[in-house]
Amino acid sequence: MTTTPFGAPAAVRTAAVAARATDLTKVYGQGETQVVALDAVSVEFRQAEFTAIMGPSGSGKSTLMHCMAGLDSVSGGSARIGDVELTGLNDKKLTRLRRDKIGFIFQAFNLLPTLNALENITLPMDIAGRKPDKQWLDMVVDTVGLSGRLKHRPNQLSGGQQQRVAVARALAGRPEIMFADEPTGNLDSRSGAEVLGFLRNSVRELGQTVVMVTHDPVAASYADRVVFLADGRIVDELREPTADAVLDRMKRFDAKGRTS
């Protein structure tokens, strides 16, 4: 698998950086109640790569994702999507950036109950007032296997189907990078596996870039690379992970955390 169906060469793919954090720091509160959620984190997410961010609760993994995705402000350092520096962008520009360059998948699906599946998928483009790329859209819908259910409302779909709609929504705008926040947290294992499969396919076959936050080693095993976070710092990294290897590392952090 060296080329995508759209022919992006593997060499270019691995070279370009889709998003980069440099000394990214996030501090909540002030004085004695101050909590350092991110402590000078530096990390790169390469194009056409599926990265999982793992770590125990409170490690800062969600905060890292929120800051990288322009959902939260940063206290220090820099966060870039492509070559756009997020720090210093006003709300309007950040919103536009999220709309045009970033795709989101949430744990709670977050579909609009008043719109049908297709309308939910094209929502970001409708907001932007853009016409969706028909060919790409059809392929995305095919990939997530929703062709027969486009006219259904979210409450007529199962949890797995809803999350697939959410994946399609994130993909439909051909974002530079997709962020997924515990995308399988509300799903049974079979539906979860399906969704993770789609995420991996979108990277391998469509050349998308995915960053996923999870605390499930099985989910992380779908990724090309796992970044481990603890106490607001990157403590380890694993390439081509298996569930066992991830679990193993996690156990080690836990043990370290207990002895220290």
Added chain:
Amino acid sequence: MFRTALRNVLAHKARLLMTVLAVMLGVAFVSGTLVFTSTISDAYQKSSEKGFTGVDVAIEPHRKSSEEDNPGAVPQLSQHLLDQAAKVPGAASATGTVNGFAAVAGKDGKLVGEGFNSSGANYYAGSGGKDPRYPLKSGRAPKGAGEIALDAKTAERAGYKVGDTVRVSVDGPVLTQRLTGVFTTDDGNVAAGGSLALFDTATAQQLYAKPGEFSRIDVKAAAGTSQAALKTSIEKILPKDAEATTAKELADEQSRVIAQSMDGMRTSLLVFAGISLFVGVFIIANTFTMLVAQRTKELALMRAVGASRRQVTRSVLIEAFVVGSVAGVAGLGAGIGIGAGLRSLISGTGATVPDGPLVIAPSTVVTSLVVGIVVTMLAAWLPGRRAAKIPPVAAMNSVHAVATTKSLVVRNTIGGVLTAAGAALVLTATSSTMMGLGAGLVLIGVFVLTPLLSRPVIAASAPVLRLFGMPGKLARQNAVRNPRRTAATASALMIGLTLITGLTVIAGSVQQAIDKMATGALKADYVVSMASMTPLSTDVDKKLSAHPDVTATSPLRSSPARIDGDHQSLTGVNGATMGKLTNLDFTSGSFSGLSGDKVVIDDAMARTKHWKLGSSFDVTFEDGKKGKLTVGGVYKGNDLMRGIWVDKETLAPHQSQIDDRQVMVKVKGGADDKVKDSLAKALGDNPAIQIQTKQDISDGISKAIGLLLNMLYGLLAMAVVVAVLGVINTLAMSVFERQQEIGMLRAIGLDRKGIKRMVRLESLIISLFGGVMGIGLGVFFGWAAGDLIKKGISTYELVLPWERMGVFLLLAAFVGVLAALWPARRAAKLNMLAAIKAE
């Protein structure tokens, strides 16, 4: 989680705040009305009691409507009776009064005060030449025909000092009097902002009665004689056409009259307060429904651990009780403020209210609190019952059970039946009670149907909303998402606008009908009458007909008569000129030859009496003489131009006192300002006389109706304000419920402006929906009421006030925009992350 919990509580508080405000406004209206009316009636009562301080027994003419009387006889009290009354055992003194209308001109020539409470009376110089009722502040009492005294307030207002020349008019001609004295008085009319001019008794008798006659005799008891004893001894000397009343009875009677008129005012104000409260009920019900839905899990848990259904319902009702009590107390406080404010507002504009302390009756306090609590608990009752129906298992479900969207079939059926029944009643109504009942049914029926109606009506707005892109589409879908809630919110506005539109349609139509009636049949250029609607002196007609520019005049004067044993009024006109002055349709005959025993009658009378051209009938004139009249024409009458018209010369020999209601004037070259000035000059620039063109009459009518309408608008404004609170409430709740969605929309790229626009458009849709429904229903009611009104006003025709209706629609839109201000800001400020994370 603490943060979200705190946010929950704060949002909760804000939500209840709107409910409290809505109830509070209604209660404030109620208590304000009660405080205001009891304060005013107390003040009037005190001032009327003061008015009787110098009187123990009053003698007044008693008019018996017996057959043997002459139709026009008005009994008066003689000087002889006065002298006798003063000598009755137990009487200390007796005072005779004659009174009537007296307009006082200010230095600028304009009327001082309002026309209707400008009165004149006699200064009755008793022992020592003083009248104890009118203590003189400066100068001396009026003596002789050329002198006058004024009450201190009027003298001050007009800037008159003793020795000045004052122009006064009683029934037409201007009297130029010398001001000899300024007095103070407890007279109720003066306390209420009127003016009082005093003449010496002989002059007053000449002006208002006949020499030597009085309209009332007040007798003061000697020390040690009770009012009742004095009355008994006076009754022995009374002629049969007079009666004696003690001052206490008079004061009681006056109190009763005051209480009665206050009752009417209070009732109508309370109706409007009731409307506001009724509108408030929707908001309360909405709020509690939402609170219950949001607490499903908590309530289910209570059920799971053993709370009974009744206990769950009770917990909701207790919350309502607390909200109602707080709102009741706050409303009472605000109402007392409103009551005080209203009084000073009214006395600030016209000083027509006597002074007195603010009266807060215990019943006012109790009523306000009870109304606040009962209304709130009643509105929360249904949501409370719904809360009790939550199954305990709902506590266990991970996905919290959204309030089941029950089918609307039952609701729609009930609504359909109610609306149909109401509409049928409205359309076939023969009385205003039936009409009101039907209108109420339709209003309730349509309210029950609003969830059904909301979908198609709001869907119709889609093409317009498409212009606003995605926020427009989302707003439209959000608006129909919870039809019940949208319906309740829109209904609150609908009720207010239905009433406002209905009243506007009816008032506009009535105005046009009256206008048509008053001016349609008029060919005269001017109509001259008294500003006070009191009769004119015949001098006016004489002076006007002598004016060089005038080509024709005719008075309209009434004379009581009896025909076939019934009382009938004959209208005296100038038979020779009526054809030039009026434009009446004759079904047979005409004005020509209207003289001698020839008369013209209106078509209604011709029908009931079975008279036609040439019929003749017997008549008893006001002096008791009998005669025969012949029908010379039948005209199409209306409520202002009707009855039997007779040439004035035919009536003159029978009339002891001739009063003209108005004089119609035709001038050379038509109405113009110069002619009008010249006519006014010919009449001595009399402030009490108004010379009106047709346009002036129309303007007067539209002004009077406009004033009434504005007052009603003001009263209904409260219901609209409450409706605004309702829209704010609903939006705030929706925004709160949809935090997660809004957070998602922000995350995937809808900017703050877009979110704001979405909320604003939703608000606009709901408000305009309510507005369209309200205006539609209002027009329907206005149209349906037409048949009923036609019975009273034959010229009534439906006039649709398009401009006003446009304004009302704009008002509804404005309500929408205004109500969305705060919720939209809140939605745009929502923290994206908290919104996404929120359960």
